[in-house]
Amino acid sequence: MPSSLPTHRPTARLPALLVALALCFAAPLARADNLADIQKLIKSGQYPQALEKTDAYIAGKPKDAQGRFLKGLILTEMNRPADAIAVFTRLTEDYPELPEPYNNLAVLYAQQKQYDKARTALEMAIRTHPAYAIAYENLGDVYAKLASQAYDKALQLDSSNSAAQGKLSLIRDLISTGTRPGSKPVVAAAKPSEPVKVAAAEPPKPAATVVPIAPPPPAPVVSGPAKPVEPTKATEKPATTAPGKQASDTASTESEIVSAVQGWAAAWSKKDVKTYLGHYAPDFQTPNGMPRKAWETERQQRIDKPGKIQVSVADVKVSLNGDKATVKFRQDYKSATLNSSAGKTLVLIRVGGKWLIQQERVG
Amino acid sequence: MRRFAFGGLLLTIVAVGPALPVPGRSGAAAPPPIYTDSGIEAQLVRIYAAIEKNRLDQAMNLTESLLHQHPNFRLAHLIRGDLLLARSRPISNLGNATNAPAERLADLREEAVARLQANRKKPADNTVPRYLLQMQPDQKYAVVVDTQKARLYLYQNENGRPRFVADYYISHGKLGSEKAREGDKKTPVGVYHVTTSLPRQKLTDFYGSGAFPINYPNEWDKRQGRKGHGIWLHGTPSDTFSRPPKASDGCVVLSNQDLDALAKNLQPGLTPVIISNDIEWLSLDDWQAERNALNKNLDAWRTDWESGDTDRFLRHYSKKFQSGKQGFDAFAQQKRQVNAGKEWIKVKTDNLSMFRNPGKDELVVVTFEQDYRSNNLSNQMKKRQYWIREDGTWKIVYEGAA
Incomplete structure (x- = not known):
């Protein structure tokens, strides 16, 4: 062979x-x-x-x-x-x-x-x-x-x-x-x-x-293959990726963005649903275009489950384009029932001085 | 999330009735049931127990084996659909087919509830349906139907005492019970019996493996002006294992396998079929007391007749008595005339049955063979009386040849 x-x-x-x-x-x-x-x-x-x-x-x-x-x-x-x-x-x-x-x-x-x-x-x-x-x-x-x-x-x-x-x-x-x-x-x-x-x-x-899909907060019922259900929006390629590294002159902006992402992961880990949801922009593109309210409820139920959740991000790469940033990173997710590590992309926009998630997808 | 949703479904179903322990869950080794029914409900209960314990693969296996036995069991297909769908997204209820015809979905949900509840609430050992006061010796079995529970109970005549044998899921009228008119799509409530047996060969596929017509409208129905005809117990068409709880034009419908099992015990012309909205259960003591009281009344009626004292005899009859066109006064007058010519009267009753009519009226249907002898006339007949309780006393409100 x-x-x-x-x-x-x-x-x-x-x-x-x-x-x-x-x-x-x-x-x-x-x-x-x-x-x-x-x-x-x-x-x-x-x-x-x-x-x-x-x-x-x-x-x-x-x-x-x-x-x-x-x-x-x-x-x-x-x-x-x-x-x-x-x-x-x-x-x-x-x-x-x-x-x-x-x-x-x-x-x-x-x-x-x-x-x-x-x-x-x-x-x-x-x-x-x-x-x-x-x-x-x-x-x-x-x-x-x-x-x-x-x-x-x-x-x-x-x-x-x-x-x-x-x-x-x-x-x-x-x-x-x-x-x-x-x-x-x-x-x-x-x-x-x-x-x-x-x-x-x-x-x-x-x-x-x-890449495996970002872990859903586990869907434990399904003893068979639990399909990961983290919101993933198959958007056309975000228009923002292209400009590349050009915007990295402002290191402070970049660190703002990274800390926004880390804050998001930390809220998730702490199961602080309110803060977690607060990281999403008003025009966040929900998976499958589901109503925002339904999506929030779903997130709330998934996150607010018994058992520890630990979400951490690594290898963060930020591409900045004005008030829009595309952040790629590896998301490590650990819960009582699921461990996974997957690539994730967040598109964040600056809204009133805060970086909020507009798109979230796997890969 | 999924677990929660499924739990919700199960709770929805089991929460409808009083919280009795689900068989098999209590852990205690329950004695093997004496029931001989098809076991569908037991399988459904196992499926739901598996779902509740979050063993969806096990639930799927059980469902598929149920479908293997009964490929046209729609409810099992629905559960299978849910179990499959639960693998791809959270589901929140029994039957998640989006935009499916709501009515059909509701039908299957009702069937699920009826079947699961029936399994949880088998008749207690020391109770009997109030209606089966006395079976005549040659009536081997009696059938009691509970339309609200979508259930048919089969009782065996064990020296006059009804002993529970089996129960089956049934469908009844689309528009419920208490039939009154032709075409009202309701199932009659009352005391009936199987009149004949129609084999599968004489029927269309719609009636499944056979049919057993009952004698609706009976004497009492006619007297109440109830109309209609053609009320049968029958089977199920070949394209489905069972029909929803409320599905027929008034007939009582069983799955074919259940009808076949039941048919072995039905005696045309003899087996009582008592249809109620909601069976009243009596403890054996209360049942015995009611039965004794009625027997005593019947015996008093007989001896008062033999006494030749027409007034004593007539006190057993209600002022509302009616037999054919004859009301109480005409009946009383006739009895007085007849009794005037009697030197002696001997009345024997034999092969007696007493069935209480379901419903608000306190009404008992008494049937017996009457052997009447007197100095100038002897007569043997099968007689049927309806006894009604008026001001605390049992009175005859109808009598005639059976």
Whole structure:
């Protein structure tokens, strides 16, 4: 086996898998180039060419997980689900410890309305990799879909009847449909317009794609995979990120911002809900566009639960643009039932001398 | 959050009734129940107990095994939907299908409440429904229905004493009970019996595995001017395991498996079916006292008849007495004329049953075989009387051939 096979990587590093698969690890430069070329082709929508190149690549390295994974993606893009399923299925057989092939299988199954299979695949993905955010997200959708099928049976609704389907709003926004209004794809920070949350082997924003979602104050009931539910708003990329470091002339502003973020984390840790909520701007973009009041209530209930919560931030990076700042950091969350560490982005705005959170998302 | 929400759901359901311990939760090893019903309720209780203990996977397994047994059990599908949805977002109630038809959701919730409550409130060992005062020896079983609880109770005749055998979930009229008119979608309240048995082959799918018509309207209904016909106990169409508590046009509907189990014990022409809004339960002592008092009255009526003293005999009859078109005065006059020609009278009663009519009126339906002999006439007949309590005394308000 080539040393580059992901099998050899310690599981602790799996979160970075996609990145790893895409570019990194000790692969020969030629290989990376090859793969990068394929990715470029994929990105520009030249699927047949990409497929040709991938096939050639695989011919030389029949066992190569990354090449086969890309092939599965290309086939998915080319709307050849049966072939894509075959590719991903074999990958799960050869590399049962990789969550991504399972996830993508699940997406394909879900597109074919085989939700039970999708569920099984996602549960496998999570078993191999408990912090795999996309799988949780997708699994949540699959559960919702299965739930609505169960409701159809309970309530004698004919789900093949589109009118009835319209009544159950759960049904519509599953994986297969792209535009869920105000919707969340946790993943989608990387690819907001990507309708299908296929675990993409696309390098640009790998962190966002793979990083586990910020821990919800645990949702303990769910003894199965608890889907992380921290508010995550899949916004289009914030307009603020771009200007980069230009604004860092005012070190004092930056330290204000950092201390605002730390204050926010401290209030959360102290379960001081009032102060915690006070860190959010009036025009904070609530997850899924839910009403502010409902969101606040939800936060209150989540935070105000028995058991200690400890939230700390590390590796804080601030990009400042006038009265708007984008803060990226690692959020370490600890509670009685959940420990996690995840990348998080907050967009803060200056309101009356105070820095308040306008957007909050994972990645 | 999710835990809280689910707990809320459970509490909503169990809070409806008095807080009796949920079986299996008290920890004490309860004696194995003598009940032979289908066990659906017991399974539902286990599911909810699992939810309450936050063992959602266990709850899911139990629900799926219930669905495996009864693939058309809509309530179980609803619970499964909730359990699945709870994995993706917090849920706050039983049945979280957004924008689902509210009526159907409400129906399933009512069914859940009815079934869970029924499991929590099995009849106590030392009580019996007040209505079953005396079963005749050849009546092997009696059926008592509680419409409010959506429940049917089966009693076995154990030397005249009713012994609880099983209970089943039932549906009754969409618009409730106390049927009065044709098409009012209500279930009658009163003392009836199964008249015939209609096998599945003679029925459409709608009636499921069989039907047992009852004798609505009975003598008392007719006298009260109640109309309508075709009140049956019957099964469930093949597309559903059960129907909501209030679903029928007046019939009493059981799941097919329950109807099949019940059918084995029904004797056409014989088995009493007593339908009440809300069963009154008596301790065995009170039941015995009421039964003795009525037997005494009946015996007094019989001996007073034999005495030939028409006034003594007539004191057992209410001024509101009516039999066919004959009121009390006409009846009294006729008795006086007849008795004038009697030198001796012998009256025997046999195969006696006494069933109290559910409802506010204190009314008892007495049926027996009467063997009447006298110097100039002998007559054997099956007689039915309605005894009513007036000013503390039991009086006959109707009598006629049964």
